[in-house]
Amino acid sequence: MPGSHKWDDERQPLLEEAVDAEMAVGSALLFIGSTYHGGGTNTSDSPRTGLTIGIDLGCLRQEENQYLSIPFDKVKAMPVEIQKLLGGGLRRELYGVD
Structure with missing residues (x-):
């Protein structure tokens, strides 16, 4: 239309x-x-x-939370740089990364 x-x-x-x-x-x-x-x-x-392709304008992230597709214990065992690439720097309480 x-x-x-x-x-x-x-x-x-x-x-x-x-x-x-x-x-x-x-x-x-x-x-x-x-x-x-x-x-x-x-x-x-x-x-x-x-x-x-769905984007939520509020935070300019994809609609589905792919950041939570990897279990926390596996992400916490990765180098900090990788944790940040996986979204750890976005929410401190998720991965504990600044």
Whole structure:
């Protein structure tokens, strides 16, 4: 829905406002997350690939907390430089790194 990223929270899309995004093979469509969008029928013989990258603007980190995917005891055994690369410098109480 073109322009929908500028709408307030009360504005709802209307079906007639939708436009098709027909593109040549190898093209990409980029839009921000506040844009109303949909996926039309894939009429090709090939799968259509989608990629979502979510960033929380409050702290400019990814949406899922990958910093917690490694157990604390394993991270604490790593050199301080590695701990900082893994996010230890962001929250002192997580890894105890300044």
